[in-house]
Amino acid sequence: MAAIQDEFYRSFRGPGAADEDWWSLVFDPETRRLLVRHEWQASGHAGFDDLDVSEFLEQTGGAQTALIDRLFRVPADA
Numbered sequence: 001m002a003a004i005q006d007e008f009y010r011s012f013r014g015p016g017a018a019d020e021d022w023w024s025l026v027f028d029p030e031t032r033r034l035l036v037r038h039e040w041q042a043s044g045h046a047g048f049d050d051l052d053v054s055e056f057l058e059q060t061g062g063a064q065t066a067l068i069d070r071l072f073r074v075p076a077d078a
Helices: 053-057 062-072
Strands: 004-012 022-026 033-040 045-054
Touching: 004 062, 022 062, 033 053, 045 053, 053 062
Parallel strands: none
Antiparallel strands: 004 022, 022 033, 033 045
């Protein structure tokens, strides 16, 4: 079975119109791991990083707030 992936946040990094970052919550049924995948596309390079959810939530920013909002259906700053 393929991994289940749900994008929860996207931001533009510029300067090109297609230069952006996006974050998805990913469940890998083979390893039974839940993680956050950060992917990016920029002029000249692209890539991704997989982070444990706890490691991701130790950081601060719009992506972390969006994940909390998505998981608990309440604003993270409430």
